[in-house]
Amino acid sequence: MSSYSESSIPIMRYPNDIMTEGPNSDNLAAAAIQSHPVDRMQRAAIVSSSSSSSSSPSSSLDIDAIRRLYGSALAMRLTTERQLASNVGGRLPGLDAHPDSNVMLETLTGGDLDIDFGDFLNLKMNRTHDDAGGRTGNPVMAHSLMESKLGL
Amino acid sequence: FNPLTLPLPLPLPLTQYSFQKPNTTVLTMSEFTNTSISDVKKPEQEAPSGFSFDNIHRNAMIEQIAKAAASSGSNNSYLPQATKTGTTIVGITYKDGVVLGADTRATGGTEVADKNCEKIHYLAPNIFCCGAGTAADTEKTTELISSQLDLLRMNTGGSQSRVVTACTMLKRMLYRYQGQVSAALVLGGCDVNGPHVYQIYPHGSTGKLPYTTMGSGSLAAMSVFETGWADDMTEEEAVELVKRAILAGIFNDLGSGSNVDTCVIRTDGTTTLNRGAVQPNDVKPLRDAIKRSDKLNMRSGTTSVLRSSFTPHSVTLADVTVTAMET
Numbered sequence: 032m033s034s035y036s037e038s039s040i041p042i043m044r045y046p047n048d049i050m051t052e053g054p055n056s057d058n059l060a061a062a063a064i065q066s067h068p069v070d071r072m073q074r075a076a077i078v079s080s081s082s083s084s085s086s087s088p089s090s091s092l093d094i095d096a097i098r099r100l101y102g103s104a105l106a107m108r109l110t111t112e113r114q115l116a117s118n119v120g121g122r123l124p125g126l127d128a129h130p131d132s133n134v135m136l137e138t139l140t141g142g143d144l145d146i147d148f149g150d151f152l153n154l155k156m157n158r159t160h161d162d163a164g165g166r167t168g169n170p171v172m173a174h175s176l177m178e179s180k181l182g183l
Numbered sequence: 184f185n186p187l188t189l190p191l192p193l194p195l196p197l198t199q200y201s202f203q204k205p206n207t208t209v210l211t212m213s214e215f216t217n218t219s220i221s222d223v224k225k226p227e228q229e230a231p232s233g234f235s236f237d238n239i240h241r242n243a244m245i246e247q248i249a250k251a252a253a254s255s256g257s258n259n260s261y262l263p264q265a266t267k268t269g270t271t272i273v274g275i276t277y278k279d280g281v282v283l284g285a286d287t288r289a290t291g292g293t294e295v296a297d298k299n300c301e302k303i304h305y306l307a308p309n310i311f312c313c314g315a316g317t318a319a320d321t322e323k324t325t326e327l328i329s330s331q332l333d334l335l336r337m338n339t340g341g342s343q344s345r346v347v348t349a350c351t352m353l354k355r356m357l358y359r360y361q362g363q364v365s366a367a368l369v370l371g372g373c374d375v376n377g378p379h380v381y382q383i384y385p386h387g388s389t390g391k392l393p394y395t396t397m398g399s400g401s402l403a404a405m406s407v408f409e410t411g412w413a414d415d416m417t418e419e420e421a422v423e424l425v426k427r428a429i430l431a432g433i434f435n436d437l438g439s440g441s442n443v444d445t446c447v448i449r450t451d452g453t454t455t456l457n458r459g460a461v462q463p464n465d466v467k468p469l470r471d472a473i474k475r476s477d478k479l480n481m482r483s484g485t486t487s488v489l490r491s492s493f494t495p496h497s498v499t500l501a502d503v504t505v506t507a508m509e510t
Contacts, residue, residue: 052241053241056240061240064240066236066239067239068361068363069236069360070234072360072361073233144334145331146330146334148232148323148327149233150232152232153232153235154232158235
């Protein structure tokens with residue numbers, strides 16, 4: 032699973048964590064298991080730029096229409112603003128918000144006016160896995176921290 | 184500045200040019216026309232917030248093992264079942280409002296998980312919702328929609344939510360999850376347009392009706408409604424009809440049981456939530472009839488005290504100073 036890539040030849044980038052995924056997690060059979068339909072829908076909602084129910088930073092803007100109607104300057108200004116807001120610590124200076132609060136991005140996209148499952152389920156700060164499709168190499172953050180702390 | 188308030192210019196000819204700047208955070212024109220600007224990370228690499236599917240493969244393996252064990256051995260229900268409210272929920276409109284009714288049994292497979300669960304959920308001061316299906320799904324869905332209604336009231340300055348707003352929010356959410364969120368709901372409330380009752384199915388279809396029933400006991404309850412409902416009933420008649428319908432579900436359906444809960448929402452704005460309006464399955468008389476050995480009733484002093492000691496714990500109270508708030 033961790034070695035999944037878009038090419039048909041499987042490439043291992045990082046070894047799988049046998050403790051969390053089992054000994055047979057890096058073979059082709061494991062990679063061929065279909066994901067859950069809701070999982071696919073949630074991931075697709077991040078990519079799609081035109082769906083009204085998606086939550087990506089640019090989805091509430093039709094950037095192409097703005098470019099055609101108002102010019103490239105406005106389109107670039109708005110997009111740069113959103114990119115800066117999505118960066119780490121993206122907020123105007125002087126705003127005393129928590130670094131992970133995403134205040135500026137939520138204000139720009141209108142996310143502060145709405146609440147959905149993604150606002151309280153599976154938040155980044157509550158995850159046990161540092162979950163990435165192509166594993167960054169930190170399989171289970173909290174557990175590995177405790178292991179190193181206890182010297183195991 | 185809000186781009187929507189700018190005056191619309193004449194359509195410009197499409198020109199493509201790129202900025203040559205040393206600062207790499209400035210984007211070139213080609214990036215606007217070709218790609219959709221989204222998160223820097225690829226979607227496959229970033230798990231979204233929301234439902235987590237980390238354990239999906241582990242669960243598939245456990246199911247395989249359980250199936251193998253079930254076919255070879257006699258160990259049934261190896262897997263824990265999600266708690267469902269195989270249930271009877273009803274809603275009717277009467278002359279001055281809406282009456283919602285529900286039973287109080289939650290089942291996990293063939294076992295009763297909760298003998299007195301609450302199936303009538305709060306959405307707004309004038310809107311309540313009964314939920315059937317997976318208990319967690321109905322609970323969290325109604326809580327979420329209640330928060331969304333609250334946010335909408337705050338953002339639009341409205342004083343009262345409409346029932347059709349709640350219905351639309353619920354059906355949009357349930358359709359988006361394609362029936363995976365197993366919540367069948369009876370939504371009822373009163374707003375400026377009068378009393379309304381809606382039925383909402385797990386895949387997102389809705390119906391607006393003067394009376395409706397949902398759940399595994401819905402047919403038993405509907406038989407009571409079809410013979411008993413009339414236009415312009417009084418509140419007493421309506422509550423009596425709802426109680427009879429839920430009792431029909433409790434006695435004729437295995438998935439429903441225990442008590443009857445009712446909720447009356449009136450057009451004048453008052454609501455009455457009656458938990459345990461009828462309790463035909465009360466076990467207290469049975470419990471009281473059990474004769475227990477007198478050895479279990481011991482007077483105080485039966486056990487002799489050998490030694491006792493008291494150590495006061497040194498407690499530092501918080502230093503509380505009151506500062507007047509400056510306006």
